[in-house]
Amino acid sequence: MTMVANGVNVQALLEAREVLKGAPEAAQFTWRASAKWQGGVHSRIKVQSFFGLGEEQNHKEEWTFEADHPEVFAAEDGGITPIEYLLVGLASCLTAGVASVAQNRGIQLRSVESTVEGAHDIRGILGADSDVRNGFNDVKVTFTIDADASKQEIEALVAQSQKRSAVFDALTNPTNVTVEVA
Amino acid sequence: MLERGEVANSWRRERWDSLRLLTPNWQSRLPGLRYEGPDPDGYMTVGEVTHFIEHFAKVSHAPVRTGVNVTSVRRADDGYHVTTSHGEIHAEAVVIASGACNEPAVPQFHDAVPASVEQLTPFDYRDPAQLPDGGVLVVGASATGVQLAAELRRSGRPVTLSVGEHVRLPRTYRGRDVLWWMDASGLWDQRYDEVEDLTRARRLPSPQLAGTPERTTLDLNALAAMGVELVGRWAAVRDGHALFSGGLRNVFSLADLKMERLLDTFDEWAKTDGFEAEAGPLERFAPTRMPESTRLQLDLRSGEIRAVVWATGFRPDYSWLDVPVVDTKGQLRHDGGVVDSPGLYALGLPVLRRRKSTFIYGIEDDAREVIGHLTRYLAVRR
Numbered sequence: 001m002t003m004v005a006n007g008v009n010v011q012a013l014l015e016a017r018e019v020l021k022g023a024p025e026a027a028q029f030t031w032r033a034s035a036k037w038q039g040g041v042h043s044r045i046k047v048q049s050f051f052g053l054g055e056e057q058n059h060k061e062e063w064t065f066e067a068d069h070p071e072v073f074a075a076e077d078g079g080i081t082p083i084e085y086l087l088v089g090l091a092s093c094l095t096a097g098v099a100s101v102a103q104n105r106g107i108q109l110r111s112v113e114s115t116v117e118g119a120h121d122i123r124g125i126l127g128a129d130s131d132v133r134n135g136f137n138d139v140k141v142t143f144t145i146d147a148d149a150s151k152q153e154i155e156a157l158v159a160q161s162q163k164r165s166a167v168f169d170a171l172t173n174p175t176n177v178t179v180e181v182a
Numbered sequence: 183m184l185e186r187g188e189v190a191n192s193w194r195r196e197r198w199d200s201l202r203l204l205t206p207n208w209q210s211r212l213p214g215l216r217y218e219g220p221d222p223d224g225y226m227t228v229g230e231v232t233h234f235i236e237h238f239a240k241v242s243h244a245p246v247r248t249g250v251n252v253t254s255v256r257r258a259d260d261g262y263h264v265t266t267s268h269g270e271i272h273a274e275a276v277v278i279a280s281g282a283c284n285e286p287a288v289p290q291f292h293d294a295v296p297a298s299v300e301q302l303t304p305f306d307y308r309d310p311a312q313l314p315d316g317g318v319l320v321v322g323a324s325a326t327g328v329q330l331a332a333e334l335r336r337s338g339r340p341v342t343l344s345v346g347e348h349v350r351l352p353r354t355y356r357g358r359d360v361l362w363w364m365d366a367s368g369l370w371d372q373r374y375d376e377v378e379d380l381t382r383a384r385r386l387p388s389p390q391l392a393g394t395p396e397r398t399t400l401d402l403n404a405l406a407a408m409g410v411e412l413v414g415r416w417a418a419v420r421d422g423h424a425l426f427s428g429g430l431r432n433v434f435s436l437a438d439l440k441m442e443r444l445l446d447t448f449d450e451w452a453k454t455d456g457f458e459a460e461a462g463p464l465e466r467f468a469p470t471r472m473p474e475s476t477r478l479q480l481d482l483r484s485g486e487i488r489a490v491v492w493a494t495g496f497r498p499d500y501s502w503l504d505v506p507v508v509d510t511k512g513q514l515r516h517d518g519g520v521v522d523s524p525g526l527y528a529l530g531l532p533v534l535r536r537r538k539s540t541f542i543y544g545i546e547d548d549a550r551e552v553i554g555h556l557t558r559y560l561a562v563r564r
Contacts, residue, residue: 159432162429163347168429172414172427172429173427173429174417
């Protein structure tokens with residue numbers, strides 16, 4: 001197991017798990033993003049600070065994301081579509097999960113690639129058909145993994161990464177969302 | 183031995199009519215007592231289990247005092263003070279053998295289910311006739327859930343089954359009861375201090391098995407073939423709608439993969455222990471089929487669902503235990519049945535000392551070790 005190098009510090013994660021078992025209050029995190037309208041349907045989103053382990057925390061730098069809509073939506077295409085950020089989140093979360101679980105199980109990864117597709121009937125957001133929902137009808141993730149493991153072990157990695165994924169949970173289960181005007 | 187009701191009380195009063203043991207008759211044994219009937223491969227009915235336990239109480243001359251309910255156990259200077267419905271008892275040592283299934287565990291959002299929908303737990307449910315005509319939503323796909331879903335479907339009702347993480351098993355494998363493999367391969371003798379993740383092992387739901395005379399497999403494919411509609415884990419109620427998880431496919435994968443790994447270990451054991459010749463041919467089972475489409479919500483006010491059956495597990499009741507040995511999750515703190523309070527012991531809890539701890543024949547080894555500890559404890563005190 002010590003020979004496996006996927007670059008994930010599983011030991012630190014396992015230690016954190018043990019510590020947080022007895023300190024649930026330290027496990028309460030708040031993630032934040034702030035968006036600013038740029039005109040049209042374009043916005044710029046910045047992410048840096050978050051709260052966790054009982055205090056304010058910061059990413060090493062501030063990250064900026066552009067969100068807009070493509071030209072077929074009669075927009076400027078100054079960034080990816082907001083709903084595509086959900087795909088970005090899902091793919092990165094599951095990939096992180098695959099790497100962590102592989103490290104924990106002593107499986108050496110050589111490459112992990114995935115394609116995420118979200119099936120979306122845009123009649124919903126256009127108000128063209130009230131029976132069509134606004135969000136995705138279906139999301140499909142396809143992994144291609146090269147690793148020192150059997151097909152069954154690789155499938156188990158992918159299944160376990162879904163089981164422990166924050167974004168997979170947030171997409172597959174209902175979440176209370178409050179939107180207010182400050 | 184104090185028993186709040188009659189011997190085998192929970193089998194008599196807290197289970198449904200059609201229930202049979204998951205373990206085959208030949209596995210139902212207690213010290214000095216084994217099944218001697220004509221059908222060693224069959225599964226005892228609730229009535230037969232009751233009779234079996236009652237018979238054991240007689241032949242073992244167990245000093246059972248029935249109809250004595252314990253309302254409090256608390257530490258006294260030199261042992262425990264036990265308050266019962268029939269007076270007070272002083273005990274130097276106490277063994278808690280009240281089990282892990284004293285109350286049905288039902289999610290908090292059950293109180294958001296509209297009043298027009300009847301709600302039952304396995305403690306209330308007896309048979310399909312008790313339910314209103316119309317659709318039933320069975321929640322949970324472990325042993326209880328799959329059995330009740332099948333029975334309700336056979337009664338002609340439309341049945342929807344909400345499926346979370348579960349343990350899939352075939353009833354028979356390579357010609358033998360799957361529980362024979364568990365036993366023979368040594369899996370069930372695995373000790374609690376050898377289990378990799380004990381917390382998880384202790385929380386493991388009961389496998390999708392039913393003890394029917396036909397020895398048929400009752401997995402999700404079998405239920406789907408009967409016309410049971412599968413939906414994801416019930417996550418919340420919002421505006422009278424039940425909302426189900428969209429992660430159904432992954433709980434299928436997890437269960438299929440775990441079953442495959444288990445069958446692999448059986449095959450390996452058969453090879454290394456020279457059982458290969460006797461066992462039937464290798465078997466593999468079709469993956470759990472994902473329905474063409476699954477509903478993510480269901481309007482509970484539409485009249486489609488007339489009853490909800492919560493097969494969402496059980497929990498122990500330690501409300502009578504006035505000793506600080508229960509954790510924040512309501513579980514007893516113990517090390518192999520030795521509770522974190524001198525002279526206090528437990529028996530019959532999941533993976534207490536071995537994977538087989540909660541099976542009828544699993545109690546013997548556990549009891550010997552726990553009582554060994556207890557007698558040493560008493561000897562040192564004297």
